[in-house]
Amino acid sequence: MSEGAVDIKNLVKTYVDDRGRPTFTAVKNISLHIEDGEFMVLVGPSGCGKSTTLRMVAGLEKISSGTISIGGRVVNELEPKDRGIAMVFQNYALYPHMTIFNNMAFGLQLAKKTKEFISESVGRTSKALGLDHMLERKPHALSGGQRQRVALGRAIVRSPKVFLFDEPLSNLDAKMRVQMRSEISKLHAQLGSTMIYVTHDQVEAMTMGDRICVMRDGNIMQVADPLTLYRQPDNLFVAGFIGSPPMNLLKGKVQKRDGSLVFVEGAEKNGLTLPLQGRLETLASKYVDKDIVFGVRPEHLADQVKDSAHIPVVSTVEISEPMGSESLVYLKAGTGNMIARIHGEHLYHLGEQVTIQVNLDKVSLFDAATENVIR
Amino acid sequence: MTASQKLLVRKTIAHAFMICFLILILVPFVMVVSASFRQGNFAPSRFIPDKVSLDHWRYVFGIPYQEVVNPATGETRLIKPTTPPLFWFWNSIKVSFIASTGIILLSGSAAYAFARLQFRFRAITLNSLLILQMFPMVLSLVAFYVILDFLGQYFQWTGLNTHAGLIMVYLGGISNYIWMIKGYFETIPPSMEESARIDGASQFQTFTRILIPISLPIFAVVFILSFISYMSEYPVASVVLQSGDNWTLAVGANSFLYEQEKLWGRFAALAVLSGVPITVVFLMCQRFVIGGLTSGGVKE
Numbered sequence: 014m015s016e017g018a019v020d021i022k023n024l025v026k027t028y029v030d031d032r033g034r035p036t037f038t039a040v041k042n043i044s045l046h047i048e049d050g051e052f053m054v055l056v057g058p059s060g061c062g063k064s065t066t067l068r069m070v071a072g073l074e075k076i077s078s079g080t081i082s083i084g085g086r087v088v089n090e091l092e093p094k095d096r097g098i099a100m101v102f103q104n105y106a107l108y109p110h111m112t113i114f115n116n117m118a119f120g121l122q123l124a125k126k127t128k129e130f131i132s133e134s135v136g137r138t139s140k141a142l143g144l145d146h147m148l149e150r151k152p153h154a155l156s157g158g159q160r161q162r163v164a165l166g167r168a169i170v171r172s173p174k175v176f177l178f179d180e181p182l183s184n185l186d187a188k189m190r191v192q193m194r195s196e197i198s199k200l201h202a203q204l205g206s207t208m209i210y211v212t213h214d215q216v217e218a219m220t221m222g223d224r225i226c227v228m229r230d231g232n233i234m235q236v237a238d239p240l241t242l243y244r245q246p247d248n249l250f251v252a253g254f255i256g257s258p259p260m261n262l263l264k265g266k267v268q269k270r271d272g273s274l275v276f277v278e279g280a281e282k283n284g285l286t287l288p289l290q291g292r293l294e295t296l297a298s299k300y301v302d303k304d305i306v307f308g309v310r311p312e313h314l315a316d317q318v319k320d321s322a323h324i325p326v327v328s329t330v331e332i333s334e335p336m337g338s339e340s341l342v343y344l345k346a347g348t349g350n351m352i353a354r355i356h357g358e359h360l361y362h363l364g365e366q367v368t369i370q371v372n373l374d375k376v377s378l379f380d381a382a383t384e385n386v387i388r
Numbered sequence: 389m390t391a392s393q394k395l396l397v398r399k400t401i402a403h404a405f406m407i408c409f410l411i412l413i414l415v416p417f418v419m420v421v422s423a424s425f426r427q428g429n430f431a432p433s434r435f436i437p438d439k440v441s442l443d444h445w446r447y448v449f450g451i452p453y454q455e456v457v458n459p460a461t462g463e464t465r466l467i468k469p470t471t472p473p474l475f476w477f478w479n480s481i482k483v484s485f486i487a488s489t490g491i492i493l494l495s496g497s498a499a500y501a502f503a504r505l506q507f508r509f510r511a512i513t514l515n516s517l518l519i520l521q522m523f524p525m526v527l528s529l530v531a532f533y534v535i536l537d538f539l540g541q542y543f544q545w546t547g548l549n550t551h552a553g554l555i556m557v558y559l560g561g562i563s564n565y566i567w568m569i570k571g572y573f574e575t576i577p578p579s580m581e582e583s584a585r586i587d588g589a590s591q592f593q594t595f596t597r598i599l600i601p602i603s604l605p606i607f608a609v610v611f612i613l614s615f616i617s618y619m620s621e622y623p624v625a626s627v628v629l630q631s632g633d634n635w636t637l638a639v640g641a642n643s644f645l646y647e648q649e650k651l652w653g654r655f656a657a658l659a660v661l662s663g664v665p666i667t668v669v670f671l672m673c674q675r676f677v678i679g680g681l682t683s684g685g686v687k688e
Contacts, residue, residue, distance in 0.1 A: 120587030
């Protein structure tokens with residue numbers, strides 16, 4: 014059973030102008046395999062090529078080079094309707110002049126299904142989505158969440174092998190977004206279909222995806238499950254993109270002092286100095302006197318000594334954001350800025366001197382030149 | 389002055405302005421209506437005629453009547469129009485209706501191409517249309533005459549002095565309508581059509597089943613505008629149509645204004661009559677010309 018598997022090989026999309034001259038390359042030779050039944054999230058900042066990739070899978074954009082196969086069949090030249098896909102758009106894209114019933118039935122009507130079949134499958138889907146009492150209404154009489162549910166329903170009745178979502182929640186308000194997020198996750202669990210979900214919101218990516226594909230400037234930066242992505246980012250971009258607040262990234266050099274390696278932050282004299290012990294020493298040994306980036310997640314900065322892996326750093330509080338059970342503390346240490354996520358209900362004051370314990374076990378080091386993680 | 393007094397003053401001024409404006413619009417109309425019910429063919433007179441006469445309306449509807457030739461002797465003569473003006477009225481409706489329908493078909497499909505398809509010389513074509521529409525149709529009158537004369541030698545039904553020929557000339561004036569409809573199409577998000585494509589609609593089905601129903605308001609507007617302009621179009625029609633039974637209303641009405649004797653009464657009656665189909669078309673199309681037909685389908 015791999016009929017919902019999507020295989021993208023060496024995919025390139027170059028846009029051309031009226032005369033066929035290339036103007037802009039949105040997707041630069043990416044390869045990605047999506048398993049049957051997998052929930053794959055494409056995430057990245059705007060203009061990273063994630064939507065273009067999705068639209069090529071849908072068949073709405075022509076493929077410049079490379080292949081896309083769905084269920085082992087190359088679909089490059091197939092019309093969207095023949096690819097076994099359904100798509101949910103950011104702006105819902107409902108047909109405003111049709112009733113909800115007709116909106117959902119349109120595809121089946123075009124496919125010349127019988128009336129009984131159409132009313133049966135639209136009825137069943139609308140019931141499951143809680144839309145059955147508004148089938149005779151038109152889209153303008155529905156709220157944003159209901160409209161998005163109609164768009165979902167329209168996708169479901171096509172019983173596709175692959176669902177494609179193009180930022181489906183970004184037009185909803187915060188509360189509705191959380192609700193629809195779990196509804197789509199539930200839908201995935203129920204139907205077991207392959208889903209490809211495009212978003213710029215890393216929270217959506219982390220909470221929904223089986224695997225996440227982080228993209229930038231038409232390239233794939235890393236593909237991994239949410240926790241791997243969070244714990245072991247492959248490069249600076251992923252480290253900075255995933256996580257809120259993002260990973261603290263300090264630029265500096267590896268230096269040898271008194272026989273052991275240290276990380277010296279910045280070029281200035283009063284930069285922060287952190288010892289590189291154990292695992293980090295091995296990693297940094299090839300980078301003596303070279304530029305690296307020292308990355309540590311906000312939650313790995315603690316206010317108490319826990320074990321020997323923690324190194325104290327004296328810092329000054331610049332801003333404190335108490336969130337209840339934890340505080341986000343913006344610190345100035347040396348010449349750099351760091352954010353710490355500190356548990357407990359302690360209140361920090363502006364300008365206060367705090368000794369922060371950095372957990373060296375959780376630190377990632379990046380090569381400043383290639384921006385890749387040092388392994 | 390208190391706030392409510394201020395509001396009262398503002399309201400009074402606004403109403404006074406609007407009433408003045410209404411008078412400005414209505415007075416000429418009332419004058420024309422009154423002229424059509426007046427005895428004799430004189431333009432200026434009182435608003436309310438001394439003696440109401442249906443003579444001009446009888447003439448327009450082709451009903452023979454006795455006209456007083458010499459009021460002193462009471463001498464009358466029988467007046468019966470050679471071509472009943474109602475015939476011109478029908479010609480006008482026929483020509484305007486067919487031309488407007490054609491305009492919608494042509495400019496709608498052309499606008500779709502310009503709004504949605506990528507092809508070479510798209511921008512240049514669009515801009516030349518924009519420049520072409522700046523020249524009034526009258527400027528090419530001589531060319532139309534020659535072209536129709538030439539065509540008439542081979543296809544008699546579309547030469548000079550035929551309605552088909554006139555309609556063909558009228559269909560040439562679509563460039564501003566193309567721009568109008570294209571502008572409307574561009575406000576419709578492409579995702580709606582993409583969605584239809586995924587649902588399995590062909591390009592033609594997408595156009596007819598999604599784009600056209602959504603665009604009814606702009607089609608209604610284009611229909612009304614072109615219908616009105618062709619109902620009252622004179623210069624081209626007067627050159628193309630030569631025989632009296634082919635005339636449109638505007639040409640026919642103008643025929644009452646001889647150099648020596650301007651028959652304002654008949655002219656007025658015909659002018660009032662020409663407003664009827666325009667009003668009917670407007671009322672019919674009005675229900676489509678409602679904003680927000682696309683509302684709800686997408687969220688920007």
